[in-house]
Amino acid sequence: MDDDHSILQKPLSQLIADQLKKKIWNKEIEFGERLLESDLAESFDVSRSTIREALKILEIEELVISKARKGTYVATFTEKDLDEIIELRTLIETTAFSKALPKIEACHFNALEKITKEMKIKAQAQDWKALFDLDVQFHRYVVDLCDNSRIIKIYDSLQVQIRTFLMHLDQYYSSFHSFYEEHQALLEALKTKDSSVVKEKVKNHIVYVEEKILGRKEVEDDKVIPNQK
Amino acid sequence: MDDDHSILQKPLSQLIADQLKKKIWNKEIEFGERLLESDLAESFDVSRSTIREALKILEIEELVISKARKGTYVATFTEKDLDEIIELRTLIETTAFSKALPKIEACHFNALEKITKEMKIKAQAQDWKALFDLDVQFHRYVVDLCDNSRIIKIYDSLQVQIRTFLMHLDQYYSSFHSFYEEHQALLEALKTKDSSVVKEKVKNHIVYVEEKILGRKEVEDDKVIPNQK
DNA sequence: TGTTTGTCGATTGTCGACAATGATTACCCT
DNA sequence: AGGGTAATCATTGTCGACAATCGACAAACA
Numbered sequence: 001m002d003d004d005h006s007i008l009q010k011p012l013s014q015l016i017a018d019q020l021k022k023k024i025w026n027k028e029i030e031f032g033e034r035l036l037e038s039d040l041a042e043s044f045d046v047s048r049s050t051i052r053e054a055l056k057i058l059e060i061e062e063l064v065i066s067k068a069r070k071g072t073y074v075a076t077f078t079e080k081d082l083d084e085i086i087e088l089r090t091l092i093e094t095t096a097f098s099k100a101l102p103k104i105e106a107c108h109f110n111a112l113e114k115i116t117k118e119m120k121i122k123a124q125a126q127d128w129k130a131l132f133d134l135d136v137q138f139h140r141y142v143v144d145l146c147d148n149s150r151i152i153k154i155y156d157s158l159q160v161q162i163r164t165f166l167m168h169l170d171q172y173y174s175s176f177h178s179f180y181e182e183h184q185a186l187l188e189a190l191k192t193k194d195s196s197v198v199k200e201k202v203k204n205h206i207v208y209v210e211e212k213i214l215g216r217k218e219v220e221d222d223k224v225i226p227n228q229k
Numbered sequence: 230m231d232d233d234h235s236i237l238q239k240p241l242s243q244l245i246a247d248q249l250k251k252k253i254w255n256k257e258i259e260f261g262e263r264l265l266e267s268d269l270a271e272s273f274d275v276s277r278s279t280i281r282e283a284l285k286i287l288e289i290e291e292l293v294i295s296k297a298r299k300g301t302y303v304a305t306f307t308e309k310d311l312d313e314i315i316e317l318r319t320l321i322e323t324t325a326f327s328k329a330l331p332k333i334e335a336c337h338f339n340a341l342e343k344i345t346k347e348m349k350i351k352a353q354a355q356d357w358k359a360l361f362d363l364d365v366q367f368h369r370y371v372v373d374l375c376d377n378s379r380i381i382k383i384y385d386s387l388q389v390q391i392r393t394f395l396m397h398l399d400q401y402y403s404s405f406h407s408f409y410e411e412h413q414a415l416l417e418a419l420k421t422k423d424s425s426v427v428k429e430k431v432k433n434h435i436v437y438v439e440e441k442i443l444g445r446k447e448v449e450d451d452k453v454i455p456n457q458k
Numbered sequence: 459t460g461t462t463t464g465t466c467g468a469t470t471g472t473c474g475a476c477a478a479t480g481a482t483t484a485c486c487c488t
Numbered sequence: 489a490g491g492g493t494a495a496t497c498a499t500t501g502t503c504g505a506c507a508a509t510c511g512a513c514a515a516a517c518a
Contacts, residue, residue, distance in 0.1 A: 011297055011501065037470070047503045048470090049278065056285045068240055069470055069509060084377045091324055148313045154383065240471065266500070276473045277500090298479060298500055464515075471508070478501070485494075 013053035016044055020058060024074055025167040032076040035064060061160050077165050082214070085165075089158050090206050092151060093143065094199040100145035101195055109191065112141060116183050123176035131179055132166070138183055142190070166213070175212075182208055242282035245273055249287060253303055254396040261305040264293060290389055306394050311443070314394075318387050319435050321380060322372065323428040329374035330424055338420065341370060345412050352405035360408055361395070367412055371419070398443070411437055 020040075023029045035055060041048045055072050058064045066072030115138045122130040136159060143155045182205055189201035249269075252258045264284060270277045284301050287293045295301030344367045351359040365388060372384045411434055418430035 013501080014297070036468095038468090049504090050502060052470090053281075053285070053501085056282070056289075060285075060289050068243070071469075084379045087377060088379050088383075091320065095320055148316060150313050150317050154317075242471080265498095267498090278474090279472060281500090282471085300499075460518085462515100462517080464513105466513085467511090469508105469510080471506105473506075474504105476501105476503075479499085481496100481498075483494100483496070485492105487492090488490095 016054035017057040096143040096146040245283035246286040325375040
């Protein structure tokens with residue numbers, strides 16, 4: 001439907017990769033599904049080489065995995081994957097926030113407050129998608145101040161994976177208002193300029209997201225989460 | 230070694246990628262050098278498509294960076310990059326070690342002790358290359374127990390980058406014996422099974438490596454080992 | 459009947475050629 | 489002569505075809 005035969009400034013393979021990503025996010029392509037190069041080439045009306053490059057891009061983003069001579073498949077997310085992602089995100093984000101702390105100026109607080117206020121509006125409008133975008137924006141804004149490109153890159157990679165996972169959930173378990181309050185609290189924590197306070201709040205926030213958004217209860221030693229449909 | 234007209238079980242592009250990696254490590258290709266697809270294709274006697282795939286593989290490993298329509302270049306390592314890598318390595322490795330702690334059994338300690346003893350031997354033989362391999366082996370062995378594939382993957386990626394950097398140093402500034410002692414101490418720390426002790430020691434160890442191996446601080450009684458080749 | 463082996467189709471890997479784009483040079487106009 | 493513009497050249501992006509390999513099915517053998 002979206003014809004991209006307009007002026008292409010970006011490589012075609014990149015556009016294809018983006019479209020494929022959207023298709024995965026829109027559940028037009030399921031987890032674990034095999035991505036057949038020839039079929040994709042036909043459906044996108046490009047050559048297989050281009051598809052190949054697009055798949056390599058998605059592989060870098062860890063959205064697909066390809067095994068030699070066995071094809072490439074959309075990455076699957078098990079409970080274990082989710083645990084890993086959350087653990088890593090906690091580690092990376094507490095560090096990034098802590099590192100960003102001394103660099104935060106008034107202007108940054110203003111930007112963050114603007115985002116938070118926008119959240120309040122979208123929460124009242126019950127616009128989940130907008131809220132999610134604002135969420136990403138908020139966290140990414142702070143992480144970006146941490147001055148370590150590798151940490152930022154890892155965060156982005158995690159964000160893509162989280163988004164992919166969220167998009168595949170049938171329903172979200174969060175209340176709109178508490179979502180806004182959470183980020184308000186996060187902002188307040190940042191304003192204390194106290195590293196340990198911030199770290200604690202970030203950790204707390206991620207646990208909150210885990211429990212509320214994903215509908216998980218307390219994390220016990222054994223995983224007792226009925227996730228299968 | 231060089232002629233790959235034997236039975237290839239792996240994709241040609243992967244072999245090329247490996248060879249390119251070696252070339253970078255052997256300083257046959259310098260940092261920041263442009264990798265011209267047509268030249269590489271000719272020198273490896275394969276098609277440009279294959280070279281392209283190989284470069285994409287190296288891009289995933291972050292050994293090269295490619296800008297659209299501007300070519301791909303060998304990644305450069307500035308002081309800032311080194312700082313970033315060390316910071317990230319400290320974060321990842323303290324976490325991984327700490328997570329691995331409860332999973333370490335007697336058999337693991339045996340394996341680690343074996344590695345450490347081997348280090349002592351190689352230290353006496355002043356075999357730097359073997360020592361370096363044992364070093365990687367030691368750390369990777371523990372990290373592997375942390376039960377988070379994403380953390381392991383990040384660690385591997387860092388290791389590749391560190392190796393790339395080290396290979397380009399003209400000389401090392403470490404004493405062989407202290408190198409062995411460091412890992413012995415690391416092993417002792419692990420045996421305490423105390424998370425904070427381990428984290429502290431790992432942090433300390435990485436700083437040690439930074440200062441000694443990379444010569445960021447002057448070291449009094451150590452030899453300077455020329456980096457052959 | 460169960461196992462091995464050979465053949466075939468499907469799919470990925472590799473190739474060389476063409477197209478699009480960026481950089482460089484040569485040229486023209488004032 | 490200088491600055492801007494058009495021709496050119498080098499290099500990456502894309503293409504369609506061929507080759508190598510894998511998986512499945514069928515045939516031969518015990």
